[in-house]
Every structure is written in C-alpha cells, then in structure tokens.
Amino acid sequence: MCGAYALQGLKILDFTRVYSGPYCTMLLADLGADVIKVEAVGHGDDTRSFYPIKNGESGYFTYLNRSKRSITLNLKSEEGKRIALELIQWADVVVENFSAGTIKKLGLGYEEARKVNPKIVYASISGFGQSGPYSRKAAYDAVAQAMGGMTYLTGYPEGEPVKVGPAISDAATGVHTAVAILAALHYRARTGEGQYIDMAMMDTVFSMLENSVPIMTMLGENPQRIGNANPGSAPxxxxxTSDGxxxxxxxxxxxxxxxxxxxxxxxxxxxxxxxxxxxxxxxxxxxxxxxxxxxxxxxxxxxxxxxxxxxxxxxSAKSVAQLVDDPQLQHRNMLIEQEVPGVGVVKYPGNPLKLQLTPPDTSRRAPMLGEHTDEILKELLHYDEEQIQQLRTQKAI
Amino acid sequence: MCGAYALQGLKILDFTRVYSGPYCTMLLADLGADVIKVEAVGHGDDTRSFYPIKNGESGYFTYLNRSKRSITLNLKSEEGKRIALELIQWADVVVENFSAGTIKKLGLGYEEARKVNPKIVYASISGFGQSGPYSRKAAYDAVAQAMGGMTYLTGYPEGEPVKVGPAISDAATGVHTAVAILAALHYRARTGEGQYIDMAMMDTVFSMLENSVPIMTMLGENPQRIGNANPGSAPxxxxxTSDGxxxxxxxxxxxxxxxxxxxxxxxxxxxxxxxxxxxxxxxxxxxxxxxxxxxxxxxxxxxxxxxxxxxxxxxSAKSVAQLVDDPQLQHRNMLIEQEVPGVGVVKYPGNPLKLQLTPPDTSRRAPMLGEHTDEILKELLHYDEEQIQQLRTQKAI
Missing domain, CATH: 3.30.1540.10 (formyl-coa transferase, domain 3)
Structure with missing residues (x-):
C-alpha cells in the first residue's frame, strides 16, 4: 500500500462469523478500517473448516477475512467478556451476526456496549431481525432467499423454484450493513451520537426484488419465474450454440x-x-x-x-474456471493473489469498491487464528506479558 | 418525519436512470440526503414507461425514486449543460450510470466536474467499468449476471444455467456504490479531497460468488450449479409437500x-x-x-x-402475493404505502437500512417528471421567473 486509506482511523470490533458480517467488514477493512475480528478460543470462525480446504486452511475463510486482525476470546468467561468490553471502549463500531438475542445473553449487547462507550455505532445482522414473529426462526442463506421472495422468482416456469447458487442474501446483507454503518458514522460526526442498527437478511432480499412488488400491488398480478426470458421483450x-x-x-x-x-x-x-x-x-x-x-x-x-x-x-454464462483468467477482471484488479501460509499463492476476487484516489488495499492476507491476540492486548489494552500468560492459562484467550 | 436524518445536509446530484443508480440514491435519499434527479426533457427516466404501469404511472419508477426531487434538463443544450455544472458546484456527490464514456462526451465527466468543484465525489456505474477490453460492451443486468459468474452457478445440475429472476446485479452494484460514496465522503471530511469512483456490475457480481473462486484456485475444481442442494450437507x-x-x-x-x-x-x-x-x-x-x-x-x-x-x-419459497401481507415484513416496516397521483395508494418494499435513532424516511413519494425544476432553479441557483420561462421556451428544461 502506497496511497492513503479512505477509512483510515476507523476502528471496528468484529464479532461476526461465516459470510454476511465478514463480507461487510472485509469491504471496510480493505478501505483501511482497523478491523479486529473476535474468534472463539480453539476453533475460531466456523468457516475456518469450510470447503474448500487445503493443507488445513480454508479458502472460504481466507477470502473473506483478509485485511483484518484476529484475537481469540472466550466470551463466556469473565475475563474474556471484560476484554471484549475494553475493546468496545476502543472501537467506533461493533458488528455482530449471532442469532438474534445471543450477544445480549453474553452481556455484550448494545445496551451494555453503550454503557462503556456511549458513542458506539453497533450493528446486528440476523435472518429476520431482533424482534417480530420470525425473529427466533433458524436462518441459513437459503432460508432467507426463500422467505424474502428471491427463490420463487428464480428458475424456469415449467420447473421448480431454485435458489441463487452463491449465498447472495448473506453478501447483500453484508454490503447493506456497510452502508448503514457509514451513514450512522456520518450522523455521529455531526452530532456526537452513536446508535443501534438492526439488519435482517429477509429485509435485504425483499428489497432487491426489482419491480416485483409494485407488479403485485399496482396490478394485482403475482410475478412468476420466467427463466432467462424478459417479461416485456423478445428475442x-x-x-x-454448437458448443454450449x-x-x-x-x-x-x-x-x-x-x-x-x-x-x-x-x-x-x-x-x-x-x-x-x-x-x-x-x-x-x-x-x-x-x-x-x-x-x-x-x-x-x-x-x-x-x-x-x-x-x-x-x-455467455461464464464459469469460474473461465473467470479466474478473465482479461476484464484482470484489468479491473478484481483478481488478486495472496500467500496462504502452508498453501502457497491463492487467487481471490478483489474489492469492487473502485475509489480511484484511495483504492482498496487487498495485500494483507487473512489472519491465522488468534494471530494478533498478544499484539492487541499489549498495544491497545496495555496488558503485560504476565497477565497475558495468565489469561492463556485460564483459557480466556 | 419526526426524528433526525442520518445524512442530513448531504447533497447528491443524480444523473442515474433505470435501476442500479436509482437504487443507490434511494437508499441514501431515505436517510435524508438531498437527492436531485436530473431527467431528460419530455420523457425522463426510461423506467417511467416500464412495467408495471397504471393510469400512466410506472410502479418501477415510483418504487425506486421516492424521497428524491426531479429536475428536467436537456444536457445536449448549452443552457442545460450550464445548469448541470451549476448543480455540480452545489453538490457534494455526483452519481451517473450512462454507458461508459457517455457523460464525458456530454462535457460533464469527472474532469469537467472537478474544475467547477474540486472537492466533488463523483461515482460512475457501468457494466464493465470505464476502461479495459469489455468497457464498450453493451450491458444489461442479465449480461452482467452471466459475465460475472452468477448465472452459471444458478439452476439445476441436469438443466441449463438460469439467471437470478430479479435484476440483482443492478441492485447489488447500487448498494456497493453507496458504500464507496460514503467511504469517499469519510476521506473527504478528513482531508478535504474529493475523488472519482469507477464501479462495474461485473465486478460486483464476481465479488458475490461466495467460496466459488477459492474452490477453483485452491483445489482446481470448477464449481457447478446444484439446484437447491448444498455442496457439503444432506438432507x-x-x-x-401435499400442496407445494x-x-x-x-x-x-x-x-x-x-x-x-x-x-x-x-x-x-x-x-x-x-x-x-x-x-x-x-x-x-x-x-x-x-x-x-x-x-x-x-x-x-x-x-x-x-x-x-x-x-x-x-x-417455503414465498411468492410476492404472500409477502405483501407478511407479518414479519410488516413488523419490520418493510411494507410501506405511498400515494401515487392518479393511481391511489401503492405498497412498496421499505428501506432495509434499519438505523434505530435515525430511521430511513419512506414517506416522500417519487417526483412527477420535472416536478421540482422551478423550485431548484429558484432556490438553489437563484434564477428568476423570466429566465426560467426563457429556458423552457428553449427546451433546455
């Protein structure tokens, strides 16, 4: 990195796992936010064991967690919780995507956070939101796609509804959350006030149905799936073709x-x-x-x-095998390479936020589990070596 | 609106049409940004004639353009261009999604804009970006979905690739652009410097393929579509079921x-x-x-x-007919109602950016074509009645 960062100085404490939250914080970390990812002691983010795996390292995890630092904390221990609260004091932003209500039970919800940091911007991501009739419903990406209306509208008219292949309700909710966070920071810069953000995957999916909702509400027609055709144009x-x-x-x-x-x-x-x-x-x-x-x-x-x-x-419907050598993606810096320790150089999608003066920095590989635990405890929270050893013995870190 | 706006005071000049850009500026306008939408004299945004239409009003347009003001300008006339440059001076942000290179030819590209407003944040959205081998390629949403890899990965293994029903490459690029704009404003608040943002739909789609790229680049496996199944889990x-x-x-x-x-x-x-x-x-x-x-x-x-x-x-794969009465969406304020002049009350998706202290305001209906032309010329640019009449006679507005 030789230029400046758009989000230099922005401090994010990241309790998120799997896809939606990590995609949100990756977008912001590439732009220079200091993202500290809190992971469970021992196994860390679930995606560390997600497909694809090579030599024990997951490409799922290493793609989505570049540009971040990792600290391990046992949030169920008193010491782990205390350190989390100290990091909340340090942070401008907290993001979490536990199932609705879980972080509150851990004593690290918005109400607790604002007690130690009244200006905190605190974003939760869940399948259906923190309250309401579905708030306790189990949510996977495919569930949110189906419940939000995307699955019904995808596929051929004579066939079954089909989900979008990649988990787009996760990615889309992640990027919407990034907008909400930056807007809340804009407000905080003007007024000094932090706030709570309650994002839901079902909302995001429903928000991306193009003209489907007004088709229903203006005309009374229930939109149907139409494959690759267009409702108003032909051919x-x-x-x-002869080969595809x-x-x-x-x-x-x-x-x-x-x-x-x-x-x-x-x-x-x-x-x-x-x-x-x-x-x-x-x-x-x-x-x-x-x-x-x-x-x-x-x-x-x-x-x-x-x-x-x-x-x-x-x-043509390009396969990933074609895309990893695509000349336009290459031209756009959308094919980046990073070293994964023990694996070698791996190619990933770059960052699509193409700010020209402060371009995203995609040079920093994802952290090993707890790679920055000591550094963070020492430099940000001023723990000494002895205290850190003790925390480790107690399995708090 | 009774509370405060997150983006109060943010001034956006919006040259965008159809879906990607209007979705971006709708998200920001609901949060209180003052969005002035520039439309072509006579017919305006293409979506004003898109399905669904009732009594001459399009639900496509009225959904995506709420919370904005509309001015008509003939950008090919000297006077229209001059007013556009005056509005660029007024603005913090310019957004446009003409095909790559078009706005430059109109004399309103970033280089011209920064001459009259050196601090401007200027975002372009196009199918493939402003340069590179595909930059002149014609792009519709379905083209970007196919070229970015989403279509290949969606559908059943025994069937053809199928695009996502709704135009998600548009919506997803719109929301990514909103992140880029707010990040650039964050940088500008710190340094005083504006900048250019060059967003591409193909980039955004490629960025949302979940683990597909590392599957290819770590393992050498080209990911295939698998319908509603999961690559690692069953059932x-x-x-x-008996009824679906x-x-x-x-x-x-x-x-x-x-x-x-x-x-x-x-x-x-x-x-x-x-x-x-x-x-x-x-x-x-x-x-x-x-x-x-x-x-x-x-x-x-x-x-x-x-x-x-x-x-x-x-x-279950909910249809839109089911969703417009969904209790969770109702609870989440994701089903809003607005009056469309000559049509009556229409229901739309609300705004998924759930900031609790400064919630999105979805009360302001989309503008009629040029509804705010006179107001904007008088109040922001201090034109008088006579000058406005003359501009109208010249068909510049």
Missing part, C-alpha cells in the same frame, strides 16, 4: 434489426409477427427458434464476437 | 436428529449411511426420498410449523 433469452449456449438480449427495434442483419435475415422486421417489440414478445415461441437455428450454427465465442461488434447485448 | 433441499414444496436444511447431526424425531423415524441416525453429515451427503439420493415421503404427507404450512418448533431451518 431475449439463452440460446443453444449464449444469452442474447434485444429490447427494442434497433437492437433486433442489428441482430437479424448479423443473422443474414434482415427481412424478419417486415414480418407482422416480428415488426415491434410487443409483437415479438407475443410471438416469442416463434422468434426464439429462428434465433436458435442461427446460434446453433456457430460457437458461443463466434456469436459473442459477432454481436459485440454491432452492440447487441450478448453474453 | 438439504427443496422437497414436495418446502425447503429443509440440516447441516449437522443435531439438526438431522431433530428432523427425524419430528418425522417419527429416530432410528435413521443409526443407519450407517446416515450417521454423519459426510455419510448423508454421500447417500443424498437415498435420504432425500425418505424425507420427501414424509413431507408429501403434509402441507407446506404444516411442515414449516413442525420444524420451526424444533429449530430446524425450514422455509
């Missing part, structure tokens, strides 16, 4: 005309079934096979090249 | 034991095929039908109630 779908499939999207006459010119069938625009976008949508089952007849004669790469050339939206 | 899937389907997720012995107790088959844990999570995953094709035999004897609601009771993660 707009995934088509088979390709996604082509034409949403107006200009794009359709460019497509049929490339296909060598410019007269299709004269056909009364295909002479406007509404007519093409009405006759989607006739125009789609015509397009596919053409795509089947070419490879995916050929179709992409021909349509890119004339500005028709086109894409 | 963990969507199962048919239900998602059940057991990721450890404790949850499995609770499930089979409710099923009345507690001995299954003794079966060597099912006595550990790895064994159950290995024999997924045998345990899944056993679970489904049970779920088929009950309604979805019955299975949900029985498993909620014992804390086994369970969900």
């Amino acid at each position: 707009y779908n995934m088509y088979h 499939s390709v996604f082509i999207a034409t949403a107006n006459d200009s794009l359709f005309t460019r497509l049929i010119n490339v296909m060598g069938q410019p007269d299709l625009i004269q056909d009364p079934r295909f002479n406007s976008n509404p007519n093409r949508k009405l006759h989607e089952k006739e125009i789609d096979p015509i397009v596919e007849q053409w795509t089947l004669q070419h490879t995916t790469a050929e179709v992409e090249a021909m349509l890119d050339e004339v500005g028709v939206p086109v894409a | 963990y899937n969507m199962y048919h 389907s239900v998602f059940i997720a057991t990721a450890n012995d404790s949850l499995f034991t609770r499930l089979i107790n409710v099923m009345g088959q507690p001995d299954l844990i003794q079966d060597p095929r099912f006595n550990s999570n790895p064994n159950r995953k290995l024999h997924e094709k045998e345990i899944d039908p056993i679970v489904e035999q049970w779920t088929l004897q009950h309604t979805t609601a019955e299975v949900e109630a029985m498993l909620d009771e014992v804390g086994v993660p369970v969900a």
